Every structure is written in structure tokens, then in C-alpha cells.
Amino acid sequence: MITSVSTVEVRYSETDMMGIVYHASYLPWLELGRTNLLKETGVSYSSIEQSGFFLPVVEIQMKYRRPATYDDTITIKTTMKEKACTKIRLEYELYINEVLIATGYSIHAFTNKSGQPIKAPRQFTEAFNQAF
């Protein structure tokens, strides 16, 4: 299991007229969480794309427990429980002051430039084998 913790401050642009954060605005935060998890295991997502591989989102789910508001500091706990093969699954817990406000997961498939599914590239599996 690999875990990474990130924080983000809520932007005004991320709120909606309900006075709270718009539900789709959480998705870039999850992305921040996995960007950091990848960096910490030694494979930045930029370097993945530069090698001609992509990791598009094939499935995503979010459950919203409590609202987040402008200027809140969100703590994002990103967890990868299983090693990558053709897909990777990441789980997310979002907190404000240690109170769980939302949970979610995302599933990603490795593809080549033309969008064809491929196995996890070697640089990736090696880095993850070490991290697990």
C-alpha cells in the first residue's frame, strides 16, 4: 500500500451559488493527490506522458459528506492498495481539520498515444514494486 498526503486551499472559482464548493471542483483535487503520490514513488506523471504513455480516467466516484467552503484547507489522503497491471485504482479521503468531508476513487487505464490499452510501462512497475 502506498499513501500520499497533499493539501489544497479552496479557490473562489471552485464555489457555486449554493455558497459551497461545486461538486466537480473536487476532481482536480484528487488529481493533485495522485500527481503527488506518483512523484513520491519516483514517476512523475509528466514523465509518463513524455514516454508516450497516458493514464486516462476510466471511472470515478465521489461521495460528499459535508460541504467545503472558500478558503478552507483540504487535506487529501491518496491511497494505492494494489500494484498496477493494466489499470490502477486510487482511493481518496478528503478532510477539513481532521473531519472526513468526502471519499472517492478513480480507476485509470494505461494507454499508448493512439488510446489503445497497454500494460503498465516498465519504468512504472519498477518504481511501484520498490514503493510497495
Add this chain to the structure above:
Amino acid sequence: MITSVSTVEVRYSETDMMGIVYHASYLPWLELGRTNLLKETGVSYSSIEQSGFFLPVVEIQMKYRRPATYDDTITIKTTMKEKACTKIRLEYELYINEVLIATGYSIHAFTNKSGQPIKAPRQFTEAFNQAF
């Protein structure tokens, strides 16, 4: 069961550097789908909020089958299978030229202005009883 069909043209702003639509950009399309479904049953979402009720998203899921690209026309089929009580669940199918590209669902809770869960307001249940 209530069904509503909407269409939307993909905006440049909705794409990302992968050359396709960013996964979070689909969520406002689902919202367009449910906005129209509500209007067609005679209860616009604006009027719900003006009456002091809200319908925040409490859960959302999307499965992405095929990419969407700039200038594509997306057809959004929104379905409500069960009558509203304290929550409503909507299901979505997204098509390009009759090819299914993504599916998803959203669950919403009725709340008052202070965010407390409430039963579906009367104007809402009556309109939906008629539509079902």
C-alpha cells in the same frame, strides 16, 4: 420512469492536453441533463432554490468508455427511475452519433438553506407524481 434528452457541443475549454475532454468536464453536462429533466416535469431548479430548497450532489459516478473531443455533439439521456422522497437518483447515458461513450449516476439530497436534510418539497413531489 422519466426520461429527458439534451444535447451539448464540446467546448475547447473542456479539453485537456491529452487532446480529449477532461473527465471532470462531463459533470456540468450531467447537470444540463437534469436541469432539462426538471424543467420538462414542470419544476425548474431555479424555482426550487427560490423556494428555499436545495438539491446538492451527495454522490456521483462516471464510467468513461470512449473519449469525446472538441466540437463533438454529445447527446445526454437522463433518466429518473424512482420517485423522489428524501433523495433523488438520476442516471445518465452519453452518446456521440448513437455510440455510447459514457454512463453515470448522481444522487441528490433535499436540504433547506442551512443544509439540513428535509423531505422532498410538495411542489416537487406533486410535479413528479404527475410525470411518472
Add this chain to the structure above:
Amino acid sequence: MITSVSTVEVRYSETDMMGIVYHASYLPWLELGRTNLLKETGVSYSSIEQSGFFLPVVEIQMKYRRPATYDDTITIKTTMKEKACTKIRLEYELYINEVLIATGYSIHAFTNKSGQPIKAPRQFTEAFNQAF
């Protein structure tokens, strides 16, 4: 002079906690305006990129006179006053029910794939010469 008129319905996602449309949410509407203006002169922006040319924004300005709110219908009047050479300039007027709510302009430069400035490609100048 070439003019094009488009309409767009305000999305919930485009509002912020002030209860009105977030100022940056207007920019994709301008894009919609110029996408349609280009299509109407016979050169879709998709086809420009497919030919290996790009039209990145090099300058943008917006003046906001009156707020826009959720579910409003915005009319976007896009005008091109001068023929394209190495740059194009577009002007925008946004209306709700014939009341002017915002004005703006955008300036775009023609570039090749590596971002180098180039002259307007021929397919483009010919189409515009005809339209003017």
C-alpha cells in the same frame, strides 16, 4: 466586418458563491462566439488545428456591467472588424434580453505546431476575404 450571434444558457457550474456567474466563466462563452463566427465563414477551428495551425489567445479583456445568473440566456454578438494578417482581433457584446451586460475583446496569433508565429494560413485568408 463579420458578425455572428450565438446564445448560451448559464450553467450552475459557472456561478460562484456571490450568487452570480464567476468572471472567468464568461471566457468560454467568447470562445463559443468565435467558434461560430469561424464556422459561418467556412473555416471551422477544428479544421485549422487539423491543418497544423493554432490560434492561441495572446490578449483578452472583459468589462462586466451587470451580473448574469443561473439559467439566464446569454446572447453573444461576436464581431471581426479587420481582416486577419498575423493576428486577429474579435470584439464581443453580451446581452440578456437585449440589455448589454458585458463587453470584451480577444486577440489571437497564428502559430505553427511548435508555437512559432506565422502568417494567416491561405485557407483562412481566402475564406475571410470572401466573407468581408
Add this chain to the structure above:
Amino acid sequence: MITSVSTVEVRYSETDMMGIVYHASYLPWLELGRTNLLKETGVSYSSIEQSGFFLPVVEIQMKYRRPATYDDTITIKTTMKEKACTKIRLEYELYINEVLIATGYSIHAFTNKSGQPIKAPRQFTEAFNQAF
């Protein structure tokens, strides 16, 4: 003159199919810059809204010199050259590794809850008088 320096990492969601940051994605960065400038002078924007005042954007301009890409670190230099009266004007310079990539300004008007223009609230002018 008051100056504040912030940094932000480019998110994947902020890019578009041109492979670079979408022009509207810069606007929330400017907001980050002014949020921090306000905090540093002792008046958080949250507290302004909680006192019943708002600072909507009435005009914005951006000039883009060089593209920004995913994972870049952007330095935002926000400057307020004149004291607030009924409006405030902020200027922005954006850098990547000390290279200027974009400049811009925003003008904001003080309003009350119903959107009527008002003079800068006292808590605001006092804090700024001290900072200048």
C-alpha cells in the same frame, strides 16, 4: 504600493488540447494572488464577505507572452499601486523561473449584498492605510 508574491503549480485540468494552459485558467491564479495580498494586509476576503461587502470583478485584462504547461510552478506577483476608494485596481505579473510569461490587471468595485456600489468599508481602508 503593496506587493504580494504567491506560487501555484499548474494542474492537468488547467491545460487544453493545445497542450498548454487554457487562457481562462490563469484567472483563478490572479485571484489567488489577490487573496494572499488581502490576507497579508490583514483583511481576508472571507471576512469582507462576512461583513456583507463584496468585491466583484468589473474589468479584467490578460496578456499572454509565453505558454505555461502542466506541472510548471507559476510565481504570481500582485501589486496594488493606489489606495482603495470605490474601486481597487490590482496588477499582476506571472513568472516561470523568473521569466515573465503573462501580465494583467483586474478592477474591482465594492458593493453591498444587493450589488449596489458603495465606498470601501472602514475595516478595509484602515488596513490598507497602514499597509501603504
